[in-house]
Amino acid sequence: MNREPDFLENLRAELSSGRLWLDRAIVLAYAVAAGLFVVGFTLASDRAFGLFHRLHQAQPWGLLLWTPALTAAIVWATRRWFPGAAGSGIPQVKAALHPALPPERRGRLVSLRLTVAKIGLAVAGLAAGLSIGREGPSVQVAAGVMQHARRWLSPASTIDARALLVAGGAAGIAAAFNAPLAGVVFAIEELYGRLETRASGLIITAIVLAGLVAVSVFGNLSYFGVIRVPHVGWSALGPGLAVTLASGVAGGLFSRLMAASLTGAPGRLNAARARWPLRFAAVGGMLVAVIGLVTGGATFGAGSESVKGMLAGHQDLSPLQTLLKFIATWMTAWCGVPGGIFAPALTIGAGIGNSVSQLAGGGLGPALIAMGMAGFLAAVTQTPLTAFIIVMEMVDGHSMVLSLMASAMLASLVSRMISRPLYESLADHMVATSIGSPSPVVAPAGSLQRGPKTAGVP
Known part of the structure; x- marks a missing residue:
């Protein structure tokens, strides 16, 4: 027979474990760091595109040399040193969460090193005037910061690497769009499919905290302002x-x-x-x-x-x-x-x-x-x-x-x-490439992937 919760008993249980609270504090501190990384990425991106805009105004025909040369240089650096940084960043996080990917290979897709590289290379892409955004890369940037927290958590912590990746990826969306609610929904709909009850509160807190870091810097303003919608009949x-x-x-x-x-x-x-x-x-x-x-x-x-x-x-x-x-x-x-x-x-x-x-x-x-x-x-x-x-x-x-x-x-x-x-197609392709599988990657039964469980690799 279920009995009503005992407030004092539960409070004593919560306060009795200092290590539990230290682990929570570590995760929230990393959430703040993830938000700061995304804020820095945003400011650097704006400055880089501002530089390109001035170049476009001063020497428009010079772009026929500038943009191709810088694009080739970015691709060269990416392929030589940071292959995991190519593309959006969302497929990398999804691939790192894929149950078929060995845990030791996650570092090839999401890491603190790739976070720094992603920021630098994407900023260079905006300086070249390429048609890219910073919001998708912010997912990989923040996830790379958050996953680093795992090395400081206790071995008995219920906060695993997957939870940190989800929290980081969603925190990246929340901070990039100045939209914490979007980050929470993104975590559920795109990255995880559902949130584990034991860690969901801390994950959502981390997402909101990263979003609040962006709000504190850029203000509580809508990205595109307020639209005036007439009566719609x-x-x-x-x-x-x-x-x-x-x-x-x-x-x-x-x-x-x-x-x-x-x-x-x-x-x-x-x-x-x-x-x-x-x-x-x-x-x-x-x-x-x-x-x-x-x-x-x-x-x-x-x-x-x-x-x-x-x-x-x-x-x-x-x-x-x-x-x-x-x-x-x-x-x-x-x-x-x-x-x-x-x-x-x-x-x-x-x-x-x-x-x-x-x-x-x-x-x-x-x-x-x-x-x-x-x-x-x-x-x-x-x-x-x-x-x-x-x-x-x-x-x-x-x-x-x-x-x-x-x-x-x-x-x-x-x-x-x-x-x-x-993103699911690209993530499945990354997993198949990483494990050297020429055949489609099939997720185990009960996995948290959305949509079809068999991913064809063209």
């Missing part, structure tokens, strides 16, 4: 549905294209990339530079300023510019540069919403842009809850909760008909 149903379906199809195609490119699917271009990676990177950097010059700089960098301009109503991203941003982001990732796709995906989604709003009229611009952002991000990542909460917190769009949720859910459903989840 039935007349908005058609444009909203058009944005959602277009975002779902475009996001699914983007995800499929990225997975085929980054997992070495058979093809002449992938063969050329494998044989001449530096030449491929230089050509890719040249293509990104040409696209950026053709679009007047609209496709350079993460694209956050373009989104702010569209939401404020004093800047447009044409359908052609949106398509070219799509190509520039894919090309940058294909080169093997460390950098994320979250921010570029939000820009592409905003461009889709802006294009539909110009046809629909009626003052629906901000609402359709926000729906496009949530829809395209959800379609690319196939994590609709994380996508809609990120956008809601970034634009302070609480008045659009149902619209954003519906857009993210439907776009993700459409994407699933076209492509497997991108």
Whole structure:
């Protein structure tokens, strides 16, 4: 028969173990450190892209030399010293959590050394004007800091390496987007599938604490400000549905294209990339530079300023510019540069919403842009809850909760008909490569992976 909890007995049990409280303090101290690393990464990224912007203003044609050369240098350094830092960073954390990966090989994907490398290489990518973001890399950055805490915990601690990786990865999202709630949902939906009861309270506290570090530095402000949404009636149903379906199809195609490119699917271009990676990177950097010059700089960098301009109503991203941003982001990732796709995906989604709003009229611009952002991000990542909460917190769009949720859910459903989840595909490929398996990686029964348990390696 269950008896009621005894408060004094439970309090004595909690206070009797000094080592337990020391372990908790260590984890929370590392959460603060993870938040500080992400804040430093954010400030360095802003300065690097500011440097590139000044170069673009002063010597625009010089970018045809600057961007390819720096792209090749970044890929050379990554391949030579830090192969685990290539790409977004989210697949690395997911692969490190994969039950098939031997624990001793996690350091090749997530470590303090890779954290420092990721920051430096991604900042260099923004200095080159490449179409990358810092939000995905922040997941690997913070996870690399948090996993380092394990060496200081007691052997009997219930806080294992997997819990620290989840806490770190989610803390990276919370600090990067200034959105602690998004970090918690990301931990559940993308990284872990569920949280162990015995450690969930401490993990969530660590995530929120890292987010609060970012809030204390940048202020409690929405990333893209506050959108002004007019009264939305039935007349908005058609444009909203058009944005959602277009975002779902475009996001699914983007995800499929990225997975085929980054997992070495058979093809002449992938063969050329494998044989001449530096030449491929230089050509890719040249293509990104040409696209950026053709679009007047609209496709350079993460694209956050373009989104702010569209939401404020004093800047447009044409359908052609949106398509070219799509190509520039894919090309940058294909080169093997460390950098994320979250921010570029939000820009592409905003461009889709802006294009539909110009046809629909009626003052629906901000609402359709926000729906496009949530829809395209959800379609690319196939994590609709994380996508809609990120956008809601970034634009302070609480008045659009149902619209954003519906857009993210439907776009993700459409994407699933076209492509497997991108990060899951890349993580499975990393695990198969790491363990030297030529066959698909099959997760053991009861594992915490989302979606299909068999991951094909193209």
